[in-house]
Amino acid sequence: MHATHPDRSDPNAGPAAVDRKVLDQYREIDPSGGLGLALRILRIYIDSSGETWRGIGQAIAGRDGEALRLAAHSLKSSTASVGALPLANLFRELEALAKSAHMDEAEILFASMQGEYARVLAALHEILAEAT
Amino acid sequence: MSGRPWRVLVADDEPVTRLLIRAALEKAGFQVFLAEDGEDALRLFSAEPCDMVLLDVNMPGLNGHQVCAHLRHQLGDEFPIVMVTGMDDIDSIRRAYDAGATDFIVKPVNWPLLGHRIRYLFRGVQVLKDLHAANARNAAILQALPDSLLRLDADGMVLAAHLTNADQELTGRPMPGDHISAVLPADIAHRMLKAAELARIGGDGLTVNYALSRNDGTEHHYEARLADITGEETLCLVRDVTERKNAERDIQRLAYVDSLTGLPNRLSFIQRLEREIKRARREGDRLAVLFLDLDGFKNINDSLGHGIGDLLLQRAADRLRQGVRPADLVARADPLDTEVNLARLGGDEFTVLVPSLHHADEALGLARRIHELLRRPFVLDGREIVMTASIGIALFPDDGEDADALLMHADTAMYHAKDEGRDNCQFYRTALTLEAMRRLTLESSLRQALERGEFFMAYQPQLDLATGRVQSLEALIRWRHPERGLVSPMEFIPAAEESGLIVLIGEWVLRAASADAARWVAAGTPVRVAVNLSAVQFMQPELVGRLRTILAETGLAPQWLELEVTEGVLMEDSAATLNTLQVLRQDGMQIALDDFGTGYSSLSYLKRLPLNRIKIDKSFVRGLPADKENLAIVRTIVALARNLGFTLVAEGVETLEQACLLRDMECEALQGSYISEPVAGEAVPALLSARWPLTAT
Structure with a gap:
């Protein structure tokens, strides 16, 4: 995985789901200067983001603005951390809608994010597979 | 970072961020503890x-702001709490500040930089901690110091004041905002500001010592030390040094004062003596050291015990103190110009310093006074003790040039006094003892002579050459001492002049001579009497009044009284002198200028004096006619008298040759042994009726 390495997961899907440069910077804080830390982050994201994702769905269904805001905030941050910047921006919008209690718009936005979330997960799996 | 690694607690509910923060901080060498939410953080922290x-x-649950506020409250101002917040969440950053956060880090976090950020933060925290520790140390130092502290600005305004408990009692305690001149007396404030200024430009060792009165009236001494703080501010530490001052004074006392008598001790006396010797040498002054030893003191100590001995020394010291008070030295016209210093040298030895001595006999007078004071019996413990003392005197510069020599010689003289049978006084030089005793005795004898009528008059005739008769007499005093017989005026007149007795004696002479003259006038043999007036008499403001009284009381017409004054007397104060002479002349008395030629009268001055006659001094007449020089002088004087219109009397005429020469020069009158020696009053009438032809060649 290198910054210059083109994303080959879906050549027709516009901008890359995951910016590998973000993951690259973790070499600098990795204890051995390698990719170990980055890969652990990806695994954690893959394992734990699903629960929060479902929490968002429940918060919207239950019209719970505060729960939605916290969950969106949390996923915005971790999604950005794995380099999925387009998806992180969507979570930012979702968080803003939760803050202003626009739950209907939030429901529509969340529905439109399903594809991107799946694309990110796929890209992360691919990176993991490459690395092992 | 030294020693154990810094420990950082990280609270984040988001596992990815948690993991990244931990990685970043561990990479930078910190030890990291992770909490998943607020409650977890507080639990873990405790x-x-x-x-x-x-x-x-x-x-x-508890959000970051709440945890921050909680920890801030629990841990105090200095503990570092850092908030991690979104870079677009300005409101959250503001609330973090309100909750007491030390700093904040924005997301997205620049991970490679995070460890450095935290290290910088720790250094700031450490500086703050050090500062607080330094402040605490300073506060502790101030608390422990016995000093008060003032911080002053460049104008002398008090910026801060830390006062010790004792200083709270001070009048005008300084408060921030006061000017230093409002809390301290002007002169002290001025010195303080000057020292502060010096401190600011780099002076050191700057202390200001001053004294203030407490509210309770006691005086306290302070020492202020000043040091520059910033070039603008000055630190001023003030310490109460009263106890030290008192201790210094006590030490001084112990070193210089004899504890038994309270008199200066040997060390003190010698230092004083050395100072006085220096001064006396500079001013050409004379001084005396009296060395006094109590006679038989050892016996008293041995037989009656040291307690009585000490008591006796104290009493003796008290009497000596009275005896040597300057005001008690009445011998001089101005007693205060003789200052005396008393000391106890040790044992039963005392010393007295007379710093400014006019005559050796003053020291003897003081010694006699001391003897008299001691001679009164001491009553101690119901017992009467009679004490005498032997006193030795050494004079500067006569007997020694330095303190040691003077003291040693005074001691020697004291032993001499002991040998002479105790209870007496001896000079280091025996001759001085005799001379001083004679002078002192002479003075008191002169008083007695006046009281007992031991003086009498003698008269030396002056032959009037025109008539060949005695027409005037010079009145001369004589003293017949009951033991010594006739005493020469050459001996007693100087003593009388120095003691001031000359005024009384002179008045007696005027009265006696006037009475005699009045008798001779009444007897049909009128004759003029010439009486010598001394300088002291002439300066007396009441002279004219006295003379009028005497003339009135003796019934003598003024023209029969002639007053003889010397040139020296007339030169004293020309305006007052001239006035006195004119009044006497107007009254009808005659004035003669005595000893003419020996003074320095200027001709123009002489011309203005209302004189009747001039007496040529006998030193010019002696040796005539052979002495050509004297002959020339006498010729000049004669010419002078002619020109000024004064008549002339020649004194000291001893031979016929001299008499004829002076007659040929047209001198009006002659006086001297050739004519007649002075004779007693009873012999005068016979002289007056005789004719005295000069059987000239």
Whole structure:
């Protein structure tokens, strides 16, 4: 995985789901200067983001603005951390809608994010597979 | 970072961020503890106290702001709490500040830089901690110091004041905002500001010593030390040094004062003596050291015990103190110009310093006074003790040039006094003892002579050459001492002049001579009597009044009284002198200028004096006619008298040759042994009726 390495997961899907440069910077804080830390982050994201994702769905269904805001905030941050910047921006919008209690718009936005979330997960799996 | 690694507690509900923060901080060498939410953070912190806490703002349950406020309250102002917040969440950053956060880190976090950020933060915290520790140390030092502290600005305004408990009692305690001149007396404030200024430009050792009165009236001494702080501010530490001052004074006392008598001790006396010797040498002054030893003191100590001995020394010291008070020295016209210093040298030895001595006999007079004071019996413990003392005197510069020599010689003289049978006084030089005793005795004898009528008059005739008769007499005093017989006026007149007795004696002479003259006038043999007036008499403001009274009381017409004055007398104060002479002349008395030629009268001055006659001094007449020089002088004087219109009397005429020469020069009158020696009053009438032809060649 290198910054210059083109994303080959879906050549027709516009901008890359995951910016590998973000993951690259973790070499600098990795204890051995390698990719170990980055890969652990990806695994954690893959394992734990699903629960929060479902929490968002429940918060919207239950019209719970505060729960939605916290969950969106949390996923915005971790999604950005794995380099999925387009998806992180969507979570930012979702968080803003939760803050202003626009739950209907939030429901529509969340529905439109399903594809991107799946694309990110796929890209992360691919990176993991490459690395092992 | 030295020693154990810094411990950082990180609270974030988001596992990815948590993991990244931990990685970043561990990479930078910190030990990291992770908490998943607010409650978890507080729990973990109480189990594992850390050096810093990083808090995510958005957490379920207690959020970051709440945890921050809680910890801030628990840990105080200095503990570093850092908030992690979104870079677009300005409101959250503001609330973090309000909750007491030390700093904040924005997301997205620049991970490679995070460790450095935290290290910088720790250094700031450490500086703050050091500062607080330094402040605490300073506060502790101030608390422990016995000093008060003032911080002053460049104008002398008090910026801060820390006062010790004792200084709170001071009048005008300084408060921030006061000017230093409002809390201290002007002169002290002025010195303080000057010292502060010096301190600011780099002077050192700047102390100001001053004294203030407490509200209770006691005086306290202070020592202020000043040091520059910033070039603008000055630190002023003030210490109460009263106890030290008192101790110094006590030490001084112990070193210089004899504790038994309270008199200066040997050391003190010698230092004083050395100072006085220096002064006396500079001013050409004379001084005396009296060395006094109590006779038989050892016996008293041995037989009556040291207690009585000490008591006796104290009493003796008291009497000596009275005896040597300057005001008690009445011998001099101005007693205060003789200052005396008393000391106890040790044992039964005392010393007295007379710093400014006019005559050796003053020291003897003082010694006699001391003898008299001691001679009164001491009553101690119901017992009468009679004490005498032997006194030795040494004079500067006569007997020694330095303190040691003077003291040693005074001691020697004291032993001499002991040998002479105790209870007496001896000079180091025996001759001086005799001379001083004679002078002192002479003075008191002169008083007695006046009282007992031991003086009598003698008269020396002056032959009037025109008539060949005695027409005037010079009145001369004579003293017949009951034991010594006739005493020469050459001996007693100087003593009378120095003691001031000359005024009384002179008045007696005027009265006696006037009475005699009045008798001779009444008897049909009128004759003029010439009486010598001394300088002291002439200066008396009441002279004219006295003379009028005497003339009135004796019934003598003024023209029969002639007053003889010397040139020296007339030169004293020309305006007053001229006035006195004119009054006497107007009254009808005659004035003669005595000893003419020996003084320095200017001709123009002489011309203005209302004189009747001039007496040529006998030193010019002696040796005539052979002495050509004297002959020339006498010729000049004669010519002078002619020109000024004064008549002339020649004194000291001893031979016929001299008499004829002076007659040929047209001198009006002659006086001297050739004519007649002075004779007693009873012999005068016979002289007056005789004719005295000069059987000239």
